[in-house]
Amino acid sequence: MRVLAVGDIIGKPGRKALKYVLRGYRDLVDLVIVNVENSAGGFGITKKVYEELKSMGVDFMTSGNHIWDKKEVYEFINSAPDLLRPANYPQGVPGRGYGIFEKKGVRFALINLMGRSFLDSNLENPFATFDKIYREVSQETPIIIVDFHAETTSEKWAFGIYADGRASLVYGTHTHVPTADQVILKGGTGYITDVGMSGCWYSVIGMKPNAVIERFIKGIPQKYEVEEKEDLVFNGILVDIDELSGKTLRIERLQQYIKKDQLAEVMV
Amino acid sequence: MRVLAVGDIIGKPGRKALKYVLRGYRDLVDLVIVNVENSAGGFGITKKVYEELKSMGVDFMTSGNHIWDKKEVYEFINSAPDLLRPANYPQGVPGRGYGIFEKKGVRFALINLMGRSFLDSNLENPFATFDKIYREVSQETPIIIVDFHAETTSEKWAFGIYADGRASLVYGTHTHVPTADQVILKGGTGYITDVGMSGCWYSVIGMKPNAVIERFIKGIPQKYEVEEKEDLVFNGILVDIDELSGKTLRIERLQQYIKKDQLAEVMV
Amino acid sequence: MRVLAVGDIIGKPGRKALKYVLRGYRDLVDLVIVNVENSAGGFGITKKVYEELKSMGVDFMTSGNHIWDKKEVYEFINSAPDLLRPANYPQGVPGRGYGIFEKKGVRFALINLMGRSFLDSNLENPFATFDKIYREVSQETPIIIVDFHAETTSEKWAFGIYADGRASLVYGTHTHVPTADQVILKGGTGYITDVGMSGCWYSVIGMKPNAVIERFIKGIPQKYEVEEKEDLVFNGILVDIDELSGKTLRIERLQQYIKKDQLAEVMV
Amino acid sequence: MRVLAVGDIIGKPGRKALKYVLRGYRDLVDLVIVNVENSAGGFGITKKVYEELKSMGVDFMTSGNHIWDKKEVYEFINSAPDLLRPANYPQGVPGRGYGIFEKKGVRFALINLMGRSFLDSNLENPFATFDKIYREVSQETPIIIVDFHAETTSEKWAFGIYADGRASLVYGTHTHVPTADQVILKGGTGYITDVGMSGCWYSVIGMKPNAVIERFIKGIPQKYEVEEKEDLVFNGILVDIDELSGKTLRIERLQQYIKKDQLAEVMV
Numbered sequence A, B, C, D: 001m002r003v004l005a006v007g008d009i010i011g012k013p014g015r016k017a018l019k020y021v022l023r024g025y026r027d028l029v030d031l032v033i034v035n036v037e038n039s040a041g042g043f044g045i046t047k048k049v050y051e052e053l054k055s056m057g058v059d060f061m062t063s064g065n066h067i068w069d070k071k072e073v074y075e076f077i078n079s080a081p082d083l084l085r086p087a088n089y090p091q092g093v094p095g096r097g098y099g100i101f102e103k104k105g106v107r108f109a110l111i112n113l114m115g116r117s118f119l120d121s122n123l124e125n126p127f128a129t130f131d132k133i134y135r136e137v138s139q140e141t142p143i144i145i146v147d148f149h150a151e152t153t154s155e156k157w158a159f160g161i162y163a164d165g166r167a168s169l170v171y172g173t174h175t176h177v178p179t180a181d182q183v184i185l186k187g188g189t190g191y192i193t194d195v196g197m198s199g200c201w202y203s204v205i206g207m208k209p210n211a212v213i214e215r216f217i218k219g220i221p222q223k224y225e226v227e228e229k230e231d232l233v234f235n236g237i238l239v240d241i242d243e244l245s246g247k248t249l250r251i252e253r254l255q256q257y258i259k260k261d262q263l264a265e266v267m268v
């Protein structure tokens, strides 16, 4: 099973970069998973963006701390089984955090988790949550894919090694910068610390630089807006998972810099 | 001028990986800069390790928050002009944070800075510190190299764009994971969010996994020790800087996985 | 000189509590200083609230991180010399952080500073900023009053002892809970870690409890609103400062629980 | 039932202050509970200190994040049923977090919990942990006492109101500064945000000021040591709990400044 996993896509430029790449890769992969926490204007997701992403060929969506930014998500998340929020949100939180799904006749589990270090101390332990979900889903399928949305490299690597041999694939999201440590761990789990974002590359993690720089220089609050005027970058990973064993056979970064005029010719 | 810049080297395995790579690259590059904050047993640096690194061919050393971990550093840092600590430590802190140096007849400035977000709120503003140093060193040389030691991707990218067109090269350290966003910014500054660590690859950012995992699972303090029994990874960047303009012409990651038996044959 | 210093007043209930207390104390004290960062709807200050506070008899206003929440503050802060924001905001930030003022013929300095630990790493060092301001204002008056707006007790006590013998009074704000450690330090500086808030007492630091509790239980964002339906509490300190020496002679907490019907009879 | 609850006692001066006060109060109260996380040299507890405290008349001990600092605690915590560590440490952590105990024929539950905001994101949710323990212990006794060890005032007040009407008493520890908001909440729960520390008063939360100030000024690590040469302060609360209803009838702060020579005359 060939998976294209995509990290945080940032607003409209992120969606455009995704669309541009999917045009070429949609038919070459079996499964497309995208982290959508910043897909609508950089903050959260709307129903309209959700549908736009589905129509591009996104199969499943994961997310993270920003999933709640657009309030309308509360209205549709429960009726969108292909849109996950981190599974270690406590009981009573809308939406679901994992599921067993099927694509092209292959069953697999998709789990979304969130780290707590420097991110949100109010969540349940992601390691323990994984154990519990693993006990359930490993009865059903050897293919277990985890989007681990977290800030620190230590929590991500610790989780990767913790899940090594149990998960098929653990990929990080949230920092918006792709890491170059993609690897197959000793137990067969594909791992990367962060897939990175898709959006305008000359930006501060997808946002207009000036406001962010001003924040660091003056210390006063700023309004952050998605950078839209620059050329784009797409970041994702291509992963081949053995359907019998659930082991990752190959994990490879897919990075494309896309000039605005390239984009123009394919977008309608 | 061809620069090999290396991120956090973790204890003995980090030093071994560095030595292995320098054997091949030492003569191919003009300048070798290494971040040494974790070079001695994973925490800080000793005089002995400093000398070991010099004898391998390391020209200059940068560092970060862990530079103070081995107390003996206070004794030799003032007499080691090639060992920097972040320049935005307040007045009165031992050591120096930048300098104008010469190698093979080429003068260049090397600046070490540290971010504050999620790292240390007690430092001076790294953006303002850069401005001040820039005013001074840019009188002397167009070649200005910055090791920006920081935790968050937003502070690193914000700084990169802030320094774009002024610094020749801004490379990040501290997270111990190499990023795949090496690029030449619009103003000609070479940039990468993090060079990544050198040490045992199957580890939590260089340390034995079990203690770190235990910390995340149980919440009680653990003793962290350098992982030493696994194969190694080396992470660095190769950067060509134009000596007249100070612009980066090429920036490329250098990553090498090194098996323990490969190592054995070259180490004495 | 008798000073009534008041901490964070939370929205309308905070302003009501202040008005109620000032009715009795306004004529008994020489100087009224109020922290206004939460005075307008719990977040920031408006021109209208500023004028309401002036008309109650507030002489000077200090603030903290929330001062920027209502955007209109940018329009009037530069023309309101009696409204301070922390002095250790970097250069270029609107408003002023300290001043030498006169009341009833007595000249005094009022300084607003903000801590950085767990609060905002983008500010200048408050200790060093104090040194600089102290050198200037101590030429003019021995009476130096500091509102130190900070999160941690260690940064507050460290600053208090640091300024002991130089400041007349160092009082903390920001945590919204009054502390019971008011004391005259060995050098003559009056000190309290936090003056505490004024607002509805049965609340989470002035806000409606349910949303805050929900945040801790479910981890998802909540809209915080000022609690308005409960009885009130007023927290302040009464401080006598010797006008010749600038030493604090007496520091005492002033706390009043005010029932809603008591309030009704005095408010119009 | 009259309870004397004491917050963080800091090293030897804290133990002395406690001993001094207990001399007078031991026979006037039914139950003495002390937070011991800083009782041995400022960091953790040893068997010897544990026994010293028992011999002074301490009935039960609570703790917090620093309980693990002296490694020997792992050896005796499991055999010391009167020494609690926060109950929301995950499964597998040594020691116990709550218990049903009896004193003078009265049964009561004592629960130790720890907040997570700015303190430790690796713990279980203290609100949910309380619910679970409450369901169990409320079957056995209406008297339920909680030491809520936490950093932020918002987490503490949120918990207080959350437990209002269920817990008899919720008192905070950890910040080392006593708060002046002791109150009986609307449901009958006695509440205070922090009991405060006992130790040398002219100190930074019990420690020698110079090293802490140096940390804030220079940003480099410092060795923190218990301040021992100054006069002492004792902070505690006296709480009367109705044995039938479990409601708090009275909650009052007990604060005593103790001169070193006063101490001399009673200590042997």
Ligand SMILES: [Fe+2]
Pocket: A008, A037, A038, A064, A066, A174, A175, A176
């Ligand atoms: Fe994101």
Ligand SMILES: [Fe+2]
Pocket: A037, A064, A065, A066, A149, A173, A174
């Ligand atoms: Fe995120």
Ligand SMILES: [Fe+2]
Pocket: B008, B037, B038, B064, B066, B174, B175, B176
């Ligand atoms: Fe490091």
Ligand SMILES: [Fe+2]
Pocket: B037, B064, B065, B066, B149, B173, B174
């Ligand atoms: Fe570091």
Ligand SMILES: [Fe+2]
Pocket: C008, C037, C038, C064, C066, C174, C175, C176
């Ligand atoms: Fe406030």
Ligand SMILES: [Fe+2]
Pocket: C037, C064, C065, C066, C149, C173, C174
């Ligand atoms: Fe504040």
Ligand SMILES: [Fe+2]
Pocket: D008, D037, D038, D064, D066, D174, D175, D176
């Ligand atoms: Fe403590």
Ligand SMILES: [Fe+2]
Pocket: D037, D064, D065, D066, D149, D173, D174
């Ligand atoms: Fe503590």
